[in-house]
Amino acid sequence: MAGPRRIVCLTEEPTEVLYAIGEQDRIVGISGFTVRPPQARREKPKVSAFTSAKIDAILALEPDLAIGFSDIQADIAQALIRAGVEVWISNHRSVEGIVDYIRRLGGLVGAAAAAEALAARAEAHIAQVRRAAAQLPRRPRVYFEEWDDPPITGIRWVAELIRIAGGEDVFPERAEKSLARDRILADPAEVIRRAPDLIIGSWCGKRFRPEQVAARPGWDTIPAVRHGRVHEIKSPIILQPGPAALFDGLDALHRLIAAAADEGAPAA
Structure with a gap:
């Protein structure tokens, strides 16, 4: 077996990729937030969250590589590096970056x-959805919310998937900001002013509550709220920068956007 043989996956996307390409036997530990694929939760010990990890438990597994994601895991990476573990922290934030990540991990x-x-x-699926989106009667305006208190708008790959699926992200300028703190809405009334046709929530780690969104002051005037187009997409299929977002996440976006486009199209 070439390459690393004992891999600890600190987030879900390396686990999903390694299972998808038949290299799951290399994995000796996973994140406790992993839900894809389901068998990973049954087969592999859970040794990390997202911002914390059981360093001693990881070291006991004698890994020759730990794989994580983003600057948020810098402290975990530092602790493992100091203990002599090789670490790869990816920091991809775009659809193209996710596809490239798959290729890089496979090569590794x-x-x-x-x-x-x-x-x-994945590229073929993206192209297929893009073609279907081109047939929609209109492109609905979409507000995507990652968190509710404070409200945080969608990250770059989500905004890109919204466009691929046939919608228009109402906060494109914020999607370019990689850090969540830079996507906080200081004034939630800005959503009212941008008048989205569709609101999609994916509150990482907790259930999305459409009724709470609809009850926000003044939000009853937003087209999405008036027409009952406030929906959830589960965070594991849209907020993980791995294959799930490019397949199930993109499909979920397209279904909601296509329905909003049809409902809002002028009568023939």
């Missing part, structure tokens, strides 16, 4: 061909 474990096949399948 000596499974470039399988990773290329998965990446190509």
